[in-house]
Amino acid sequence: MACCSLNFQVVSTSNPKPPTLSTSSLFGRRRCRINRSPSYSKSLVSASAKKQETLKIMISGAPASGKGTQCELITKKYGLVHIAAGDLLRAEIAAGTENGRWAKEYMEKGQLVPNEIVVMMVKDRLSQPDSDEKGWLLDGYPRSSSQATALKEFGFQPDLFILLEVPEEILVERVVGRRLDPVTGKIYHLKYSPPETEEIAARLTQRFDDTEEKACKAAFEHSSTKCRVSAFIVQRYDCEGMWFTLSSQLRYVFATKKQKCLSWT
Numbered sequence: 001m002a003c004c005s006l007n008f009q010v011v012s013t014s015n016p017k018p019p020t021l022s023t024s025s026l027f028g029r030r031r032c033r034i035n036r037s038p039s040y041s042k043s044l045v046s047a048s049a050k051k052q053e054t055l056k057i058m059i060s061g062a063p064a065s066g067k068g069t070q071c072e073l074i075t076k077k078y079g080l081v082h083i084a085a086g087d088l089l090r091a092e093i094a095a096g097t098e099n100g101r102w103a104k105e106y107m108e109k110g111q112l113v114p115n116e117i118v119v120m121m122v123k124d125r126l127s128q129p130d131s132d133e134k135g136w137l138l139d140g141y142p143r144s145s146s147q148a149t150a151l152k153e154f155g156f157q158p159d160l161f162i163l164l165e166v167p168e169e170i171l172v173e174r175v176v177g178r179r180l181d182p183v184t185g186k187i188y189h190l191k192y193s194p195p196e197t198e199e200i201a202a203r204l205t206q207r208f209d210d211t212e213e214k215a216c217k218a219a220f221e222h223s224s225t226k227c228r229v230s231a232f233i234v235q236r237y238d239c240e241g242m243w244f245t246l247s248s249q250l251r252y253v254f255a256t257k258k259q260k261c262l263s264w265t
């Protein structure tokens with residue numbers, strides 16, 4: 001497999017017990033919260049390059065939960081290949097393929113695209129040499145137990161599963177105000193991160209699926225399936241599960257079984 005990957009070790013003992021979360025914690029909301037000690041934030045993490053297994057992470061969160069930001073930080077720090085199911089689907093649409101045309105019908109309605117399209121598309125991307133060599137961060141997949149099962153049957157196994165949790169009303173507000181600058185690719189929010197100039201404001205565009213109706217539906221669907229799917233993934237894959245209630249505070253992930261600590265901020 002991989003040529004160069006990372007081995008992580010906690011080197012600070014400022015808090016000898018970093019925040020951990022057992023697999024069973026994913027079953028209940030109360031127990032899903034991580035008790036994060038302030039002193040733990042001072043912990044340092046060493047990452048030594050070793051020729052061994054690459055890091056593989058799955059990340060999940062409702063639309064506008066902050067996944068994009070976290071994915072950027074994680075991939076930058078660990079050199080992983082970022083594979084977003086939504087991006088793969090949009091690339092199919094842009095390429096005008098039959099799968100893309102089919103997928104668009106579902107995406108416009110805010111519905112999940114059928115597994116027939118998504119599973120093979122993700123599997124093919126994970127099978128590319130760069131994913132194998134560098135490791136991967138899979139974003140927005142799986143969104144159902146059947147998607148998790150399908151990928152496992154193809155032999156793809158994450159080390160870690162991260163779930164981002166944000167209250168539904170905040171998600172909807174974020175989606176509805178989200179805008180894209182097509183020139184720079186920068187994402188703005190009309191209220192929380194407004195454009196710097198009128199010129200930028202005039203050229204901002206909105207993603208076709210960023211409507212209140214679709215945001216409410218997506219947030220509801222995500223919240224109704226998240227516990228079931230998350231628990232299923234962590235059990236089925238025998239990987240670590242991390243549950244964060246506020247994506248903006250997501251800083252550390254401590255994987256108990258493998259005794260690895262990752263930090264990307």
Ligand SMILES: Nc1ncnc2c1ncn2[C@@H]1O[C@H](COP(=O)(O)OP(=O)(O)O)[C@@H](O)[C@H]1O
Nearest residue numbers: 063085086087106107111112113118140141143
């Ligand atoms: N794993 C998946 N399974 C089925 N459909 C998906 C999957 N990932 C993305 N999609 C489709 O693509 C759309 C956009 O996904 P994404 O880019 O992740 O944005 P969002 O976070 O707003 O859902 C989704 O609303 C859904 O229709």
